[in-house]
Amino acid sequence: MSLFEQLQNLMIKYHFRPEKKLSQFFCINEALIHFIVSNARLAKGDIVLEIGPGTGFLTRALCEKAAKVGAKVIAVELDNMMFELLTQEFKNEIASGTLTLIHGNFLEQDLQKLGVNKIAALPPYHISSELITKLDLTNGLERVVLVLDKGFIQKILAFEGFTEYVALTVFTNVNAKVEILEDTIEQSSFFPVPNTLSTVLLLDFDIQNNSKEFLLFLKELFRHKNKDLGKSLKQSYQFLAKPLGWKEKEFDSKLAKLALASKKVYLLSPQELLEVFNVLGGKAKTKKGKK
Numbered sequence: 001m002s003l004f005e006q007l008q009n010l011m012i013k014y015h016f017r018p019e020k021k022l023s024q025f026f027c028i029n030e031a032l033i034h035f036i037v038s039n040a041r042l043a044k045g046d047i048v049l050e051i052g053p054g055t056g057f058l059t060r061a062l063c064e065k066a067a068k069v070g071a072k073v074i075a076v077e078l079d080n081m082m083f084e085l086l087t088q089e090f091k092n093e094i095a096s097g098t099l100t101l102i103h104g105n106f107l108e109q110d111l112q113k114l115g116v117n118k119i120a121a122l123p124p125y126h127i128s129s130e131l132i133t134k135l136d137l138t139n140g141l142e143r144v145v146l147v148l149d150k151g152f153i154q155k156i157l158a159f160e161g162f163t164e165y166v167a168l169t170v171f172t173n174v175n176a177k178v179e180i181l182e183d184t185i186e187q188s189s190f191f192p193v194p195n196t197l198s199t200v201l202l203l204d205f206d207i208q209n210n211s212k213e214f215l216l217f218l219k220e221l222f223r224h225k226n227k228d229l230g231k232s233l234k235q236s237y238q239f240l241a242k243p244l245g246w247k248e249k250e251f252d253s254k255l256a257k258l259a260l261a262s263k264k265v266y267l268l269s270p271q272e273l274l275e276v277f278n279v280l281g282g283k284a285k286t287k288k289g290k291k
Helices: 001-015 030-040 058-068 081-088 092-094 124-136 149-157 165-173 212-224 229-244 248-258 270-279
Strands: 047-051 072-075 098-101 118-121 143-149 174-187 198-205
Touching: 001 058, 001 081, 001 270, 030 058, 030 118, 030 143, 030 174, 030 198, 030 270, 047 058, 058 072, 058 092, 058 118, 058 174, 081 092, 092 098, 092 118, 124 143, 124 149, 124 165, 124 229, 143 174, 149 174, 149 198, 165 212, 174 270, 198 212, 212 229, 212 270, 229 248
Parallel strands: 047 072, 047 118, 072 098, 118 143
Antiparallel strands: 143 198, 174 198
C-alpha cells in the first residue's frame, strides 16, 4: 500500500484533514523518507529527535532503524489530533522504549536534557528561522538532516556579498558544516501539494562559538550590513556594551586597530566576523558539538 493510500486511511480513521496554516504537508514519498533515515546515520546509543512527526511515516522508518542498531527515537508533536494518532499507532514502539512521544512545542524543548545528539525531520516550514537558531544554540548536537523550503535554505548557504547573507547565515556556518543532500524535492512528494520546492539539508555540527552573545553581536551588526564595519560597530555599541562587557576606552582602542574596519559588514566572511568578535573581547562560550 502506498503512503498516499495509508494517509487516506488515517484521515478516515481519525477524522482529520491537513491544516495548511500549521504547515501540515505530509510526506508521501517513501524514497525520500528512507533517504532521510539513511543520511541520519543512526548508531548504537544515538538519540534522534523528530520535529512534527504528523502521521508518523518518517517516525516508523526511524523506529525500525533505531531498533536494529540500538538507538532511541524522540518525536515532538504539537497538534492534538496528530499526537492522539501517534499514541494509538505506535503503542508497541512506545512500550518497547524505542519511541518517546512528547506532546508540545519543539521550540520549547531542552534538547540537552533530552540527550538528543541527532535530528531527522520534515518540520513545519513556518518555524524554519526559529528552528535553525535553536539548533545552532544547542550543545551536544552532531548531525541534523532536515527537509526545508528551498528558498529559506538559500539564506543558510548564501555567500558574503549576496542579498540573502544574514546574521543567521554567519552563525550557522561558524558552528556547522552545511551541505545540500538533495537540492530539489518535487511538490508531488507531499500532500497537500505545497507551493514551494523543498531541499534536504545536512548540518554537521562542529561548534566554534554558539553563544547567545555572538548571535546578538551578529544581529546588531547586520542591522547596518551595508555600512563599513567600523561605523556599524559604533552604531551598535550602545546595544552591545552591557551584554558583551565592553568598556568604552578599550573598545575605541581596539576599533582603531581593527584591520577590517573599512570593509562592509555584508562582505565579511563568517570566520572574519568571528575573529572580530574575539578581538573585541566578546564573552565567547565555545563548546564542542562533537562527542
